[in-house]
Amino acid sequence: xxxxxxxxxxxxxxxxxxxxxxxxxxxxxxxxxxxxxxxxxxxxxxxxxxxxxxxxxxxxxxxxxxxxxxxxxxxxxxxxxxxxxxxxxxxxxxxxxxxxxxxxxxxxxxxxxxxxxx
Amino acid sequence: xxxxxxxxxxxxxxxxxxxxxxxxxxxxxxxxxxxxxxxxxxxxxxxxxxxxxxxxxxxxxxxxxxxxxxxxxxxxxxxxxxxxxxxxxxxxxxxxxxxxxxxxxxxxxxxxxxxxx
Numbered sequence: 001x002x003x004x005x006x007x008x009x010x011x012x013x014x015x016x017x018x019x020x021x022x023x024x025x026x027x028x029x030x031x032x033x034x035x036x037x038x039x040x041x042x043x044x045x046x047x048x049x050x051x052x053x054x055x056x057x058x059x060x061x062x063x064x065x066x067x068x069x070x071x072x073x074x075x076x077x078x079x080x081x082x083x084x085x086x087x088x089x090x091x092x093x094x095x096x097x098x099x100x101x102x103x104x105x106x107x108x109x110x111x112x113x114x115x116x117x118x
Numbered sequence: 119x120x121x122x123x124x125x126x127x128x129x130x131x132x133x134x135x136x137x138x139x140x141x142x143x144x145x146x147x148x149x150x151x152x153x154x155x156x157x158x159x160x161x162x163x164x165x166x167x168x169x170x171x172x173x174x175x176x177x178x179x180x181x182x183x184x185x186x187x188x189x190x191x192x193x194x195x196x197x198x199x200x201x202x203x204x205x206x207x208x209x210x211x212x213x214x215x216x217x218x219x220x221x222x223x224x225x226x227x228x229x230x231x232x233x234x235x
Contacts, residue, residue: 033222043209045162045226091161095222104150104215106224108161 002027002094006109013082014117020067021077021112023092033095034068034075035106040088048090051075079114087116121145122214124227131202132235139197139230141212147192148214152224153185156209168195202234 013019154162168174174187186198213224
């Protein structure tokens with residue numbers, strides 16, 4: 001079974017600054033995807049960024065980028081130029097891509113509550 | 119595109135009654151729908167995976183007779199909490215993957231808050 005660990009229950013950052021959220025995972029599989037989801041107070045889950053394990057290049061989406069270290073099984077999220085609207089819970093998630101039971105299921109970490117301070 | 123709705127958004131019921139929650143993919147057909155449960159200040163826990171026309175696959179520890187899942191069409195899955203009790207109070211979230219598309223992307227509904235008195 002896969003596990004996803006987010007070691008920072010809460011973090012805060014000043015508006016316009018940069019913050020990095022950490023995530024580590026454990027798997028014996030080689031073919032998988034990693035995700036960061038955002039859950040604002042509305043509780044709607046929003047996909048922030050996705051990384052395919054076979055890609056060496058780190059994914060980026062505007063102000064959001066990841067540092068994917070496959071050997072270390074680490075997948076951190078960097079938010080640049082933090083905005084008040086970034087205040088939310090952030091969940092790291094793992095998805096296996098093998099065929100069979102459990103494939104394409106998401107395993108979530110416990111989340112990091114990010115507060116952006118004006 | 120790829121919008122998932124849930125109905126109702128909030129429901130309060132008495133202990134012992136049953137509650138049905140609907141999950142609809144509004145602008146796409148969903149091969150697979152997932153049901154999650156989220157307790158306050160906790161992460162999402164997968165309850166079951168449902169494929170259209172097939173029986174749902176439940177995660178370990180989830181009672182299939184208590185949480186009935188029906189996925190009768192490519193756009194609708196329902197979760198029925200039978201004989202609900204206060205410990206079933208939680209936030210229930212569904213997600214759906216695109217039929218014929220990239221199955222690695224799950225589109226989430228806005229969730230349903232269930233309160234059992």
